[in-house]
Amino acid sequence: MERRSFLKMSAALGCAASVTGCDSSSSDTNVTPPEPPLAAEQQSWSSCLVNCGSNCPIKVFSRDGVITRIETDHETTDEYGVNHQIRACARGRSLRQRTYSPDRIKAPMKRVGKRGEGKFVPISWDEAASLVASELKRIAASYGNKSILKHYGTGAYYGFSSSACFDRILNLNGGFLKIYGNYSWAQQNEAAAATGFSSTSGSSLTALKDSDLFLGIGYNPSEMRQSGSGEGYDFLMAISGNPSLEVIMVDPRYTDSMAGKEDQWLPIRPGTDAAFAEAIAYQMISSGWVEANSRAFLDKYCVGYDQASLERLIEEFRASGDAKKLALIPYIDPTENYRDYILGEGKFVAEGGKTPAWAAAICGIAEDKIKQVADKVMAARAPYIVTGAGVNRHANGEQAMRACYMLSFLTGKVGKPGVSNGALPSQGSLSRAGMSGLANPVKETISFFTWAEAIVRGEEMTARKDGLRGTPDLDTPLGTNIKAVFAINSNALINQHSDCNGTAAILEDESKCEFIVVCDCWMTPSARYADLLLPDTSWLESNDLVNDSYASGIMGYLVAMKAAIKPLWDCKSMYDMCGLIADKMGVGAAYSEGKDEAGWLSELYGKTRSNAANASAIPPLPATYEEAQKIGVFRAFDATPKLALDSYINGGKALSTPSGKVEIYSLLMAQKGKDWVFNPDIKGDDISAIPKYQRTWEGYEDDETSAEYPLQLIGFHTKGRTHSSYHNVPWLREATEDAVWMNPVDANSRGLANGDKALVWSSRGTIEVPVRVTPRIAPGVAALGQGAWYKPDVSRTGPSGHAVDVGGCINSLTRYQPSPFAKGNPQHTNRVQISKA
Incomplete structure (x- = not known):
């Protein structure tokens, strides 16, 4: 029985007793009165904005400022192709658990221990904003704005209150080093x-x-x-x-x-x-x-x-x-x-x-x-x-x-x-207007994947050797190492980047990168390497206007999000926290342009509403953002087939x-x-004008590593995480197994059975994970769901000579080696060995 029904029944029984037993001399007059009826449950719309490519709408129910339950979209027909339902997967449906997770960052935090130890003390927002403002000024004056990097991050695909807020304050400070490419598709x-x-x-x-x-x-x-x-x-x-x-x-x-x-x-x-x-x-x-x-x-x-x-x-x-x-x-x-x-x-x-x-x-x-x-x-x-x-x-x-x-x-x-x-x-897709990050005076751009290397040798990186962009010629160097990193909704500072142990060693050396800011909701492995933690609000605490993402399929949609609850603890939206920083920098007016959150959302909604492409796809949007929030979801299915290269071949x-x-x-x-210059000692480090199969380091044909590391290990995307997002939700950890897949031929030869704990290691690190024995993986190949959180146990040393990562992060095993042309990540090329733990 639901608590509300139980209380209603109790109240009714109490009333009956008061009628049948009305005696002023009786002790019945001392009976405790029934509880007042519960407040009505409120419903609002939000979204699951992780980097899976969808941005699914979510129905959020709350009562007295507390989220009570989550439902997915079931507002319309379930007939495919008729603007059908946009049902969220288990990840989106677990947002209540994620929002109230015990590892939420509840206040601004300043590091007091060694980087990576995760030791912090809470500070005020005033102190946090002052620290960012002063460090930005100091580092720009000492090393130049090219030494300030806004890190790659896709942990949240906000619409308005996004990392563009940090772009604005960094650009108002003279700019920052940009990145190109991404870990998925570089x-x-x-x-x-x-x-x-x-x-x-x-x-x-x-x-x-x-x-x-x-x-x-x-x-x-x-x-x-x-x-x-x-x-x-x-x-x-x-x-x-x-x-x-x-x-x-x-x-x-x-x-x-x-x-x-x-x-x-x-x-x-x-x-x-x-x-x-x-x-x-x-x-x-x-x-x-x-x-x-x-x-x-x-x-x-x-x-x-x-x-x-x-x-x-x-x-x-x-x-x-x-x-x-x-x-x-x-x-x-x-x-x-x-x-x-x-x-x-x-x-x-x-x-x-x-x-x-x-x-x-x-x-x-x-x-x-x-x-x-x-x-x-x-x-x-x-x-x-x-x-x-x-x-x-x-x-x-x-x-x-x-x-x-x-x-x-x-x-x-x-x-x-x-x-x-x-x-x-x-x-x-439908489009939505977004807030400008303002113009960036810094023209140089590095590959998203080479940022840790740029902390060590950025000053000598060039286009010819490292794929640097924005320089006048191939040999003009960047001229500075990275001295400050802003990681916004990013767990790629350590967890999603190659070679966790090697990256940790770079970040732990405070003489290299001098200031690391992490803005997130949860104490992720990357957050543990921050000097300053800025607690963001979750989606269920946010007003926003978002569109479908890059792989939402044939359906385009918009969601007018309304905060179901007020910001928890001492968390602030990115727009508000960056406003505080901008004030400390003396550029508050330029940052806000005279608008608060509501003003920005109203303006951006108006631009979205007047977009001709949207207008042709969906009925007219309501006149105001507040009206749109009441409806929540606007969808447009386009069944017309789109042909590859149609405008070229046929047009x-x-x-x-x-x-x-x-x-x-x-x-x-x-x-x-x-x-360009390549390393002849690295097998496969060259560029061909025509497509060619390349034998590479640690590939199937790499005889130099195959004897010591006989298995090829690949990562894959599990249904219980989006990259590393949602790893901290117990429901999903119970529902989705984090285990290394092995073919029976390979498992049996190592004495491994289903559920056994195994050590998996390369020359870069060692992890400990359960084994899943299955014919669903090719012989000679192992597979592990990527995104598990890096958790080295410093009391244990694995066969690689590194602390055993009991969190099971595949990037404890992967190699940092930028690809020849894109300077991208080769994180599925790995040679490993596996044995019973």
Whole structure:
């Protein structure tokens, strides 16, 4: 029985007793009166704003300033495609537990112990704001504004009260060092752009209604995108709506995106996707199929397929008289063409052709299976090929993505109904206005992944060696090390970055980075390395206007969030805390522009409401933000299929590459491959103009490490976390197992059974986790859900010589080694050993 019902019944019984037993001389007159009825439960709308790509709406119920329960969206029809429900997954539904988590940061805190120990004392907001203002002034004066970094962070996709607030105060202080790229898509973004499109420009999943073959390489939306309006739901509905569609999935793990929905699973060794793709290409080209079926397409829309196409490009550039094009001619080598490479002809004779037999020995997929896939691709009327982001997070990620992209273009069918370009599916979206972070006077930009290295040697980092951007030439150095870091809603300061132990050693040295500010709601592993902690408000304490995120599927939506409760403890929104800092800096008026939170939200809502794209997608929004908050959710489903490269193939609009075409031979990669400096001692540290399978450090073919570390370890996204967010929710830890997956062959040979505690180690660190023995992982491969919180036990030393991480963070094992082209993260390339703990 609910407490409220129990109290109502008790009150009714009390009234009955008072009527039947009314005697002024009786002791009944001393009976305690019943409790007053409970206050009515209030309902408001909020959102789950973690980096899963959805931003699901959440219904929050509260009473007397306390959240009582959470529900998901069930306001509309449950019929898919009719502006259907946007149901949140278990993570969003656990927001009450997360909001009231005992590890919430309750007040501004100043470090008193060694960095990383997690020893802090509470201070006032006045003291905290004064400290930030004074340190910003000191560090900018001593080292320059390039020494101040706003760290990569996606722990919360706020709309208004976001990290843009910190951009404003940092820019009002003279600017800060910017970053480019991200931990999810760094290599695929650069690889796709070098080829001629966006890495999320694939045909929408609604296009699958016209397809007859689906080939997914490392594609796993059912676990990545769980929202009721996410890519996973779109994928499920698309394949179930086309019973004749054949689905082939290539992945080291048998994922929940398969689970009986696929016709064939091909387990592949990590980092070998390019070899698999090249063997399919070999079959398509060597059989004469490309020449007969797609050669005209390749000649018209692509460049670099063969020697003749590159020779024609040189002539076109010479005839153009364009200085930029003329400057690229020395970087074009017609003998370095894709066809010759695949067939092992011309300058590639010594390497041999990329035959299915060659690929089978590398990728672990049988030769006949590779040939069968190639036959299916050639026979398909409308093949839809997609390459998941997991392929890009390897040491050879750029080349692996490009190698897989090539298959779509070899079919000659890109631009036709049901066909994609190998990239991730395009999404539907509504837009919302956001607050400007103001202009940044600092022009230099470093890769998101090289920030810890820039603490140590930023002063000497250049474009030629380190991918530095914004300098006048390749050899002008950044000129300063990073001396201050602002980590806003970021657990990448330690947990999500490679080599936790190596990064910790850098951060612990206070003579290097002198000031670290962490703004978050919870005492994450990264928060433990702060000098100053600023407690943010959670989403359920926030008023905001947010839109659907980057992978919310075909449904676009807006949510007008209303705070269900007042800010807990001494927490403040980022807008308010940065306002205090701005006042201490003497720039309060420039920061706020005369508006409080309500004023900003009203202005941004008005701009969002007048957006023409939104107006064409949904009925007119209410006149005021307050009215919008009462409704909560505004949605627009777009069922019209979007075709990859439609405007180029069918509309004649040139691409953004130097040639204006799809570049099988990338001129940008050719240029950087010749101009940049690489380390010859690091296997795979080079850039090729054409897609090539690369043998890399700690890859399957790395003989130097395979004996000591015989297993390849990959990370994956679990349903119980979004990256590291929600790791501190007990419900989700109970529901989602954090264990290392091992094939029975590998587990049995080590005497490991289900549930056993195991040590997993590399040269960088050791973790302790349970074992899950399952045939859902390829032999020779282990898999671990990424995002568990780093927790070294200093009383125990593991086989690696480091403290055993009993939290089980995979980044205790991963290597810091920026990829050659994107300078991105290769966190799925790992060699490890495993034994019983």
